[in-house]
């Protein structure tokens with residue numbers, strides 16, 4: 001029996017769907033895919049695509065770089081760094097730091113200071129001391145462990161590659177100090193940093209440190225130009241400008257791997273893929289989908305009509321959630337990090353105390369005068385730990401061997417809809433009924449370690465303190481400390497495991513009709529537990545309506561038919577991707593998930609899936625598509641796939657995803673104009689903001705774009721379906 005190739009059908013069973021989703025995650029970690037078949041037909045235009053360069057690097061053409069090479073660079077750089085902390089030297093702000101190298105730097109500076117105590121030098125020494133403290137502090141930090149599979153490759157730390165950034169590193173003459181890694185991409189690593197510009201006021205920013213290779217630097221320069229247009233457009237009053245990530249600053253930073261462009265952004269939280277995963281690929285509640293859709297469309301309308309910019313890579317990973325009160329959340333996560341560190345130190349202390357009271361074989365140490373007390377007190381804790389922790393922890397003075405690596409684990413900030421308790425507290429904080437100090441005290445009183453108590457009592461106290469400070473207040477956090485049984489893994493993951501699906505307000509989600517709870521007027525929208533705000537990020541592949549850098553655009557699953565067929569494309573390609581994204585938010589599944597077979601390519605399969613969902617391709621695409629004849633014969637039939645099974649969107653939603661007929665119809669009415677195969681006729685973002693399906697978007701009920709018509713195509717927007725040529729650019 002011939003089955004449909006459309007993703008909806010190929011995801012037949014729930015189990016199958018979830019396993020495909022896992023594969024999807026892996027696939028989508030890769031750079032924008034460039035099919036061999038597509039490459040043949042789409043040589044990059046004047047500009048070399050970073051993705052192509054990346055593929056070369058991966059295939060070893062630019063020379064793989066092993067860790068030994070990295071360590072050589074590390075050493076060379078360290079010598080530079082030590083030299084830079086000389087009595088006469090300027091202050092170095094870069095480079096990996098370790099306890100030993102910074103100690104050495106300090107020793108050198110001490111020796112030198114006896115001869116030449118210059119004020120600048122003293123400043124350098126103080127800075128180095130600070131840096132050392134930060135490194136010592138961080139060396140105990142469980143955050144430094146990371147899952148290799150989910151981070152950038154260490155091979156990319158080489159000249160032309162990533163900068164070996166580290167917590168405490170300073171940038172731009174000490175203005176910015178790195179706090180934690182937020183994420184990474186193929187162009188960059190992204191860090192949370194403190195901005196120390198204003199004395200006495202700490203603000204946080206996200207810093208994107210781009211790989212230093214020329215090809216990445218050029219792409220970053222283009223990205224900066226596009227971001228500056230978005231920031232400085234004279235149309236700032238357009239509501240959509242709020243939904244695009246803003247560039248705050250940019251500069252160069254010199255490091256062992258070269259000169260890196262650094263872009264500074266406002267701080268955001270996790271991306272939409274994280275949200276999709278939190279709902280276990282079963283679809284996120286419509287109350288969120290509608291807000292996200294409206295904001296996404298507003299952002300695109302602003303980008304297309306007011307800035308002349310095409311994103312070209314709209315997908316869940318590139319849309320990030322706002323975290324609202326950034327400073328409050330950073331404060332909270334830093335306190336929780338401190339708790340984790342305190343707990344680890346305490347565990348170590350317990351292990352050491354216990355070990356000094358018993359021989360390595362578990363026999364009480366004859367020299368110990370208080371072993372009975374210790375054994376009794378820690379019997380429920382230290383012995384538990386011995387079973388769950390590795391043995392080396394029980395050897396006095398031993399520490400878990402630390403891997404030497406330049407890579408730091410990513411720790412995105414938690415999503416804003418964490419827990420009612422946190423929000424309640426945060427609201428008091430925002431509205432001024434609780435001062436920063438009070439909040440700090442309220443957190444600290446729960447997190448501080450008791451002193452002068454027995455280890456067992458300490459552990460119980462800590463248990464309670466952690467319990468009340470984290471577990472109780474953050475329902476999404478696993479029961480990290482339970483009856484003295486400490487699961488480090490759970491604890492380490494607790495920050496990123498705040499789960500809006502588990503927050504009190506959302507128990508039982510998904511639901512499109514969750515009641516709203518006490519709202520806080522932030523001067524913008526009413527913010528409550530059902531509010532979500534997003535921003536479109538990563539303009540690294542964006543281009544101008546009148547200057548396309550390449551025709552190899554969009555991540556496979558979100559790629560528009562005109563791009564597949566090699567026909568002209570423009571702003572409307574973003575609308576296609578937006579529809580694919582929204583479908584994924586609603587259902588948790590990809591709309592199109594093409595694969596290759598024995599007799600057909602991924603592109604064949606992709607086109608077949610589109611036809612099964614939407615019908616025959618329009619004549620325009622077959623006539624304009626440079627590759628149309630590769631896929632279709634003269635009778636306009638697919639060459640490599642003979643039978644298609646039509647399955648309209650409305651039916652898919654009803655039959656596979658159990659939407660009611662009315663709901664299915666409403667969603668289809670909203671999405672189909674965006675999935676119009678002829679890019680000239682595709683509905684524009686501004687008009688779609690006015691769609692009835694979005695009229696009850698929570699907190700945005702009255703938001704419309706009055707100068708655009710619902711279902712109207714964007715054909716009047718310059719560069720809507722093809723690159724505008726023959727005039728001075730932009």
Ligand SMILES: Nc1ncnc2c1ncn2[C@@H]1O[C@H](COP(=O)(O)OP(=O)(O)OP(=O)(O)O)[C@@H](O)[C@H]1O
Pocket residue numbers: 031182183184185186187188189190206208245265266267268269270271317318320412537538539540
């Ligand atoms: N402003 C921000 N606030 C918080 N986290 C961010 C911010 N910008 C980026 N990130 C995090 O860093 C990750 C990488 O960012 P981004 O996608 O911009 O980098 P890239 O190197 O251009 O990646 P890509 O491979 O997608 O081109 C994001 O997925 C996100 O987790």
